[in-house]
Amino acid sequence: MTSPSIGRETRNMVVGRAVTLLLSLVGMVLYPKLLGPEAHGAFQYYHSLHLFLLGFLNGCAAPMAAHYVALYRAGQPARQGVLLRQVFRWYVVLLIPVLLVYPILRDTTGFGWIFFGVAASGLSQVIASAVYGLGRLGPITWFPVLTLFLKIVLICGIGAWVLRSSGAEAMAVWGVHAIPWWLFVATVPPLIWMVSAYGLHRSEWFVPGESQQLLDQSSYYPWEEIRNFGLATVIGQIVYQVFTRTLTVVARQFGYPLDEVGYLGLATQAFGQVVFLAGIFSIGVYPWLVSAGKLGDQDRFKKLQTEAWRLCAAFGGYLVVAMCVLIRPTVWIFLGQEYREDIDLLVRMVWVCALAGALMLAGEFHLRMLISITSMKKYLLALLIGFPLSLPYLIWVLAQGRGILALTWVLPLGVGCMTLLALYFSPKTENFHRVNLLTLLGMGLSSAAAYPFAHLTLANFLTQGLVLSVVYVLWCWLVRLIGPEDLARLTHAKRPAPPEARLE
DSSP: OOOOEEEEEHHHHHHHHHHHHHHHHHHHHHHHHHHHHHHHHHHHHHEEEEEEHHHHTTTTTHHHHHHHHHHHHHHHHHHHHHHHHHHHHHHHHHHHHHHGGGGOOOTTTTTTHHHHHHHHHHHHHHHHHHHHHTTHHHHHHHHHHHHHHHHHHIHHHHHHHHHHHTTHHHHHHHHHHHHHHHHHHHHHHHHHHHHHHHHTTTTOOOTTTTTHHHHHHHOSSOHHIIIIIHHHHHHHHHHHHHHSHHHHHHHHHHHHOOHHHHHHHHHHHHHHHHHHHTTTHHHHHHHHHHHHHHHHHHHHHHHHHHHHHHHHHHHHHHHHHHHHHHHHHHIIIIIIIHHHHTTHHHHHHHHHHHHHHHHHHHHHHHHHHHHTTTOOHHHHHHHHHGGGGGGGHHHHHHHHHOOOHHHHHHHHHHHHHHHHHHHSSSOTTTTHHHHHHHHHHHHHHHHHGGGGGGGSSSHHHHHHHHHHHHHHHHHHHTTSSOOOHHHHHHOOOOOOOOHHHOOO
């Protein structure tokens, strides 16, 4: 079987991430518009709790599957299948601590459905990560798209029916009691798909005879991998998830109004989108970075790292400036009268979270560089020292009863400290400062060009978005943040021919 092409697989991920971004943006409008402020606040609380628990669960088994499949692919193919069986057992053990969150929750409604949904999503992620370790990005790209699509269709569709049949007053009650169930239902079809993908790629992981012999000689769990990689990633993910995905849950726990909890959820979604889409390229090259590091090919490692950061910065810069410029007309035009009285608060919260997303992009990218070379001590130091530096501010905000905007600033403070340490510890990326400066200049130029169209009408919104996009893309093209070689890499990417065909 031929090896996957970096260009072909990255193209697959680019398309999938673009679809995910589009669905996420649609959801960011549909959820608040159809559910109303209170039911939307309940949705954001449950959704954030789901993502936090899932992030903790995926912090060990899934990264181990991706990392060691890629690592063993370069030298011990028969070990891959053995590792996967061990990882599945380890995953079941990791499910138990998720239940420990239940006693400390102020609102425990629907926790059982959230738990089952997290378990199903986590297992899907483990399988998708194993396929990802082979260098095939399809499952890890598209199964979240299916989950997201089902969430939007089910929750918004059923919510719209409740609104028409029972009225707005029933929406808040429905949101509290029904949304956890539908979050679970949305995870079932993707799980079925990933189980099928596991069977499809089974022959690539299990070498006949050799894998079984190793399995007979191996321990029940992957103790060596857990010691070298798993414990560090699970500790790191606990810290990462606590400081990046729990603000909405914390706001609900400390009694902030449900509608403001919903605003915070929207703002943190903006944070997540910057890292999610712009991180395509660091994720796309990760299996090849691991293999290059294992083989000692430093030139290839450095080239992959530099190219990936150039494209991450270009895409991330566009997302940040687009969110900051277009958020006000988006709220005014699409969300309706219920949200207009709080528009200044919501816009400022999105700005703060967009800043955090820009910082997190650099931090997450360089954390991934540390993971790819299995430099887990430095990875942990960046997380364990960086994020907690925001704790004194968080404690002050909660103790003083400050507003939701003050609480939002916890995110960029923690992310910024972590990013500085990640940059210090990670392998140095060539032209890092030049790329960042060019990106910032492009953001400033596109914002200035779009400013004259800032009036709150649909025509101005569309014109503003078009002008911003054209100016930013032209700037990136002129200064070579995006070049012809990037387009060629995606448009002409093909799977390499089999060795016998190349010989002919």
